[in-house]
Structure formats: structure tokens, C-alpha cells
Amino acid sequence: MRKFLVPGVGAALVAGVLLAPGNAAVAADSPDISVTNTKAHLDQLQSIATSNGGNRYTGRPGYKASADYVKAKLDAAGYTTTLQSFSTSAGTSYNVIAEWPHGDADHVVMAGSHLDSVSAGPGINDNGSGSAGVLETALAYAASGQTPKNRLRFGFWGSEELGLLGSKYYVNNLPAADRDKIELYLNFDMIASPNPGYFVYDDNPSGDAARDDLVTYFTGKNVQTEFIDVQGRSDHAAFRSLGIPTAGTFSGAEEIKTSAQATKWGGTAGQAFDACYHRSCDTISNLDLTSLDRQIDAIGHMIWLYAQKDYTGGPPPAGGNLLQNPGFESGTANWTGTTGPITDNTGRPAHSGSWKAWLQGNGRATTENIAQSVAIPATATAASLSLWIRIDTAETTSATVYDTVKVQVVDGSTATTLATYSNLDKSASYVQKTLDVTQYKGKTVTVKFVGQEDSSAQTSFVIDDVALTAG
Known part of the structure; x- marks a missing residue:
């Protein structure tokens, strides 16, 4: 200095x-x-x-x-x-x-x-x-x-x-x-x-x-x-x-x-x-x-x-993230599912940038989902799906699951739940989760997030900067 x-x-x-x-x-x-x-x-x-x-x-x-x-x-x-x-x-x-x-x-x-x-x-x-x-x-x-x-x-x-x-x-x-x-x-x-x-x-x-x-x-x-x-x-x-x-x-x-x-x-x-x-x-x-x-x-x-910050909002570089628009900065581009969860609403912060997927948080009985199809190379020796998630809830119990979000891979007509997060997993900041998807190499599958909320207190599942990588 x-x-x-x-x-x-x-x-x-x-x-x-x-x-x-x-x-x-x-x-x-x-x-x-x-x-x-x-x-x-x-x-x-x-x-x-x-x-x-x-x-x-x-x-x-x-x-x-x-x-x-x-x-x-x-x-x-x-x-x-x-x-x-x-x-x-x-x-x-x-x-x-x-x-x-x-x-x-x-x-x-x-x-x-x-x-x-x-x-x-x-x-x-x-x-x-x-x-x-x-x-x-x-x-x-x-x-x-x-x-x-x-x-x-x-x-x-x-x-x-x-x-x-x-x-x-x-x-x-x-x-x-x-x-x-x-x-x-x-x-x-x-x-x-x-x-x-x-x-x-x-x-x-x-x-x-x-x-x-x-x-x-x-x-x-x-x-x-x-x-x-x-x-x-x-x-x-x-x-x-x-x-x-x-x-x-x-x-x-x-x-x-x-x-x-x-x-x-x-x-x-x-x-x-x-x-x-x-x-x-x-x-x-x-x-x-x-x-x-x-x-x-x-x-x-x-x-x-x-x-991991998304400076492009477009397709990932070759050899990198296989998902398109993984940080949602291009809005709903490349994603399907329920209208509304992909948002730049400032009521919940993004992990990076301004956009994210905000599932649930409605305080009433609803189900929401977002999904994207992705091809995992047959030559991959390993593949993983990662996401950053922040969960806040008005539920006061520390023992009962009321609201959930499921991370799924849909292969043909079969939906497999890789992980489930609930109101019991509340966190004051974003936490990164990484899941193994090597078993799907050589296939085109759909990555899907499904939120479900009961009829009373809200739980918000905010997901951002999703990555599917194969090496």
C-alpha cells in the first residue's frame, strides 16, 4: 500500500x-x-x-x-x-x-x-x-x-x-x-x-x-x-x-x-x-x-x-454448462412450466444478476414448476446438477413438512426425484446443492423443479444459477 x-x-x-x-x-x-x-x-x-x-x-x-x-x-x-x-x-x-x-x-x-x-x-x-x-x-x-x-x-x-x-x-x-x-x-x-x-x-x-x-x-x-x-x-x-x-x-x-x-x-x-x-x-x-x-x-x-455470475444470459460456452439461460437473466427463454415463477421481482433477491426462479411463496395450496430439456453426452465420465437455493418460510414448526420443492430428472415418462427441500430447510442465504446425474449420460432428459405449498403459511423456494456439467 x-x-x-x-x-x-x-x-x-x-x-x-x-x-x-x-x-x-x-x-x-x-x-x-x-x-x-x-x-x-x-x-x-x-x-x-x-x-x-x-x-x-x-x-x-x-x-x-x-x-x-x-x-x-x-x-x-x-x-x-x-x-x-x-x-x-x-x-x-x-x-x-x-x-x-x-x-x-x-x-x-x-x-x-x-x-x-x-x-x-x-x-x-x-x-x-x-x-x-x-x-x-x-x-x-x-x-x-x-x-x-x-x-x-x-x-x-x-x-x-x-x-x-x-x-x-x-x-x-x-x-x-x-x-x-x-x-x-x-x-x-x-x-x-x-x-x-x-x-x-x-x-x-x-x-x-x-x-x-x-x-x-x-x-x-x-x-x-x-x-x-x-x-x-x-x-x-x-x-x-x-x-x-x-x-x-x-x-x-x-x-x-x-x-x-x-x-x-x-x-x-x-x-x-x-x-x-x-x-x-x-x-x-x-x-x-x-x-x-x-x-x-x-x-x-x-x-x-x-x-458463476451470468454475464450473457445466453447459451453457455462449449464444454461448460449444458443448460441454456441457467441464471434466468433472459427471463423464461429456454424454460417451460408454470407462468410466473421466473421473475426479476425484487421481493426476493437473486443469487446473481436480477432474475431467478421464485417457486411458491403464495400462502395457499398451489403447485408450480419450471423445466428444461438437456442432452448429456454419452462420452461423459461424470455429470452433476447444481443449483443455488434460498428458502424462507412463515411456517413456525421445526418438525413438520408442509411445503416442498422437488428436484427431478424426467427420462421419457419416468420422473425421478433427486432431492426434496422443505420449509424445514429454511436458510437466510443461498446454499449450493450438487446432485449426481451421471446415470443419465447419453440421454436427453428434462431437468424439472416442482414446488408444492399447502393452504396456510407461505414458503418461498428461490432457485438461481443452475448448472448441469459433464466431464
Whole structure:
């Protein structure tokens, strides 16, 4: 991080938590990114600095060793990686670019952090913390078995401390057509400050949706946030200058924590968020692991969420989701069934985008369904059906099933129920469900969701971002 940042304005205080005006997103069920593994990466960066003059500064051996460490981890996980070199006044520097070789390459979701330290010290919070968090999230995604709708790319920037040189070099050397494919850039710079705050970037209106998703995620974890105007002082600025939506988080630098912030977040008022900012004491001891743990889970949440965001509303890319219009962003296109459930009604939030399938919620005896025919290749060795579902209910019992939604596969005249969810499965946020459909390979079947409600209290089954994938 090059300079301290000043909290901005423009958010409303709701139930003690700062929320963006108009915010209505609901956090998805999210991965638990390992803080133990992330701390292990930071231990390695400390060891690299200790073995190379006490820092990981641009042009010095500690920086190249840091880049080599990150690249080796990503290579081993199956990423397509590039070590991009460029010249600076301090010597040669490097960006590490890693791309997960799956998902639609015309729609790229990117996250990044700067990897270099200042010359005064090892830079473990600034910005080993962000780099370790982004690295561990990338590794966790590779190990998760998820099939992304969009292409995921991760950047580890050199020479941020010299003026954002690495990220500027990267975007300036991208062909215009490739720049246009980047739908979102997320930046994480200093996320484990020892006297931490929880700040969310608020300096790019085109990134408001991602900003709001970050706030909503933290709100769901009972962590209060504040918006901050980052004013172009970290690597997201290079992307923002091209009109690319950006967002990110920050735990504070040399700015002094106020009494109100200490009441909200704990820690010590009247002291810096990070008293070792840009100093030799920014070592492995200069970390708050609770902040690190919360922040890396937020990174994971955003990657899992935006990996599946429907940026097209049209047919899926070859080799990806076999369903058409899986996020309902084209309305009822490609889906059949009851009129009404596929909607952009704001009474219930979508998992991503604006549209979803809202089955039931009528408070009277009704049955509703939506369905789509799909061919599963005979060459598939495995096939799965996944969906995100959010269930809210006015039923008060914790023991009796009154309202249900069934997930079915119809093969010819035979309808097989793969799973049934009911008012007993209520959830405050979206939860992803994955079901095995390998037995239907080589067949054209119908995926069907059937909701049924009794005559009294309502239950709403909201389904979004459905995927049928075969490999």
C-alpha cells in the first residue's frame, strides 16, 4: 500500500452496519479459506525476506524469490501461469499472472494483490497478507471441483510501491479486445493489520454491485464495515482507469483508529491500524489472524460468487454448462412450466444478476414448476446438477413438512426425484446443492423443479444459477 487512506462517505448506517444505498444482495454460502494455509504462505514470504537482506523489494533477490514461490504453487495446482517481466528504476520486476483454464474466456473475473515490499522491511502485512490470501483462494478453487461459468484470473503485481508499475504495465500491454473481456477486478492490499478495521473500497461507481456484495457478506458474518475512498492508491486504479468495475477490502495502514471504530471493531483507539506500516517491524509478528481469516473468507466468497455470475444470459460456452439461460437473466427463454415463477421481482433477491426462479411463496395450496430439456453426452465420465437455493418460510414448526420443492430428472415418462427441500430447510442465504446425474449420460432428459405449498403459511423456494456439467 503506497499511502494511508481516508474513510469516505456515501453509505447508510443500518442496524449498526454500513450498507450501500439500495443494497439488496444476499451472501451466498461460501467457502472457508484456510487461515492455516494462508499463514504458511506468509511464513514462507518471511523466510524469503530473511534470506535476502530482510526485504522483498523490487529489483532485489527477495522479490524474484517471492514471485517464484507464488508461481510454483499455482503451477502445481493446474493454473496456466505467466511470469511477466518489466523494467523499473530499481531493476527488473515481475508480475505473476495465473489463469484457471476453464470457463468462458470472453468473460474474465480477476483478483489481485501486490507482491512487493518496501525496502525497509519484509512487508508481511503490506502486502504479503493480500498476496497470501489471493494465492490460497486460487489454490482452494482449483481443489474444489467447481466448474466456473467465467474465466478466473489472478494477478500478483510487482513494483506497486514504486507507483503501481506492475498493474499499469499489465493493463497497458493487454490488447483492447482482452481488456474488454475483464468483467471485474478485485484488489486486496493489507488485510491483516494488527489493529484492524474493515474497509470496503468505494471509489468506482461501476463496481458498486461488487462493493455491495462485499458489504453484505461481512454483514452476514456480523462484521461491521466502513466505505473508504481509496483514491487510486492501489493496483485496482489501473483497471478502474479503463472503465473496468473494481472493488476490494483493506484493514488500515498508518491512519489512527478512532474511538468509534474501536467500539465497532475492537482494538485500540488512538493508535494506527498498522504501526509498522512501511517499517522494518512489518514482520510475521505484525498480523491480526482474526482479520486475516475474515478477509480471506470474503475473497473466497467473491470468487465463488462471481465465477458463476451470468454475464450473457445466453447459451453457455462449449464444454461448460449444458443448460441454456441457467441464471434466468433472459427471463423464461429456454424454460417451460408454470407462468410466473421466473421473475426479476425484487421481493426476493437473486443469487446473481436480477432474475431467478421464485417457486411458491403464495400462502395457499398451489403447485408450480419450471423445466428444461438437456442432452448429456454419452462420452461423459461424470455429470452433476447444481443449483443455488434460498428458502424462507412463515411456517413456525421445526418438525413438520408442509411445503416442498422437488428436484427431478424426467427420462421419457419416468420422473425421478433427486432431492426434496422443505420449509424445514429454511436458510437466510443461498446454499449450493450438487446432485449426481451421471446415470443419465447419453440421454436427453428434462431437468424439472416442482414446488408444492399447502393452504396456510407461505414458503418461498428461490432457485438461481443452475448448472448441469459433464466431464
